[in-house]
Amino acid sequence: MSVDATLSFEEAMEKYDPVLGFEVHVELNTKTKMFSSAPNVFGDEPNTNVNEVDLGMPGVLPVVNKTAVESSIKIGLALNCKIAESCRFARKNYFYPDTPKNFQTSQYDEPIAYDGYLDIELEDGTVFRVEIERAHMEEDAGKLTHMGGAAGRIQGADYSLVDYNRSGVPLVEIVTKPIEGAGSRAPELAKAYVAAVREIVKNLGVSDAKMERGNVRCDANVSLRPHGRERFGIRSETKNVNSLRAVEHAVRYEIQRHAAVLDSGEPVIQETRHWHEDTRSTTSGRPKSDADDYRYFPEPDLVPVVASREWVEELRATLPEPPAERRKRLKEAWGYSDLEFRDVVNAGVMDSIEETIAAGASADVARKWWMGEIVGRAKVADVDPSELGVTPQVIVELNKLVEDGKINNKMATQVLDGVLAGEGTPAEIVEKRGLAVVSDDGPLLEAIDAALAAQPDVAEKIRGGKVQAIGAIVGGVMKATRGQADAGRVRELILEKLGVEG
């Protein structure tokens, strides 16, 4: 495999202006497929989630999944698109074993949603508007596994194995208009755009949105032109870019590669490129050719989809608050700093904190527990923080026990461990583990006497007015009571005993 020449990203940016475009495929999480009643389930035994429609048997009739149409309309609305009053399906004809019908049922000249936009917020808060050309309905293809040859790649493969479980899974393909003006932020914008689309479809509940399972897949188009020129350069389309990080890297790499090609005086070849995560580079796929003459024509087996305005408005009324707006609202309501809020979002506990606050905790208490205690434990257990088993009620209860002086913070973390070990409610665990703060002054006074006797020089310092030395005595008492004393009360009692004003 020859290695393509590249310019440094900085030099590429100095000389050229990048134009981007994305096609993002979203697999819907309907129970059944787009045109057949076979189940839409990931990871089952090969060729068991199929029936005659998915296998393209002669004489079968596809029937459109109503829920998939509704999900598609919701996606269109969330992308600020217009929803077509009437649209139809079309056949995209090609020969390849991933589609047993020799065509993919898609939409061509009449997509269900068109002319939208998405405002993308970059890390520093800059908002960049990406225009959406269209979002159309189609079906996924089967999964090919190339056998023999080098490591599962098609080059040198001896044969391929086909599983049609994925064949017919509902897809919505979201196509942007050419994105101009991103400049050196193009790679960052690419990642942020795909992240935003993924977040939106997840928030809508119409897709599982797991990129590692291929629920959201991105083809990234990149072209360069000299600064100041209006006409676009020749683009490449990088396929198989299936993680957010890879989207960023692929766009960056293609910009650097194109720049080197243009610098050498050669034209960029319009072609498909394959992304390789291991080398973080792309290689040439097939050039655009006759094979892309798909001879689209209206699907004769499916009648048009008419989206009445009433239906569209009904669906619009069910849309959840857009994720970006929700984040903005919550950050303001909670009063977190930019950094605090970003950490909360990155740790994936924003929803949990919201629920905890709704259950009665303050914003700071909710953040302290989730970020300080639960995120770390979830990491150790290798689960999502929300799946660790801590409910908002547990946190509210724990916090109340601390505020009432029944337990201290250190005990509270032990109680949390007890909850996670399934020992019961916080109150029950306090009881069972005997964790209550010692509030009876008798045992405390005994421990204080012992601590003062053990450290007479410190006691003398305190008597002499050096109140800050009290920590050593408090520490001795806490140690003697195995942490079960209320440190504040201990301090009071020591001062009282020594006749010093606190």
Next chain:
Amino acid sequence: MAAINRDDVAHLARLAHIEMSAEELDRMAIELAVIVDSVKSVSEAAGDDVPATSHPIPLTNVFREDVVGHTFTAEQALSGAPDAFENRFKVPAILDED
């Protein structure tokens, strides 16, 4: 006569994976032109006030509820396959496509 020439037919034949002899290409170029002309006569009958349609029946929104129906077993699915391996269809490796 419609402008369908021999090259058009050869192009279509390649896209459709149909092998055609030189003789067949010559003959089909003429026959296809006649067919296209015949179909064209429909547009003469329809005036400007008749919208284009892809379906003869004025039917829309034929939907199915999202409820799981029948499936095949892998054995049934593969019963007509020319070749199979580990419950999957086995096909020749197809290069120069992705």
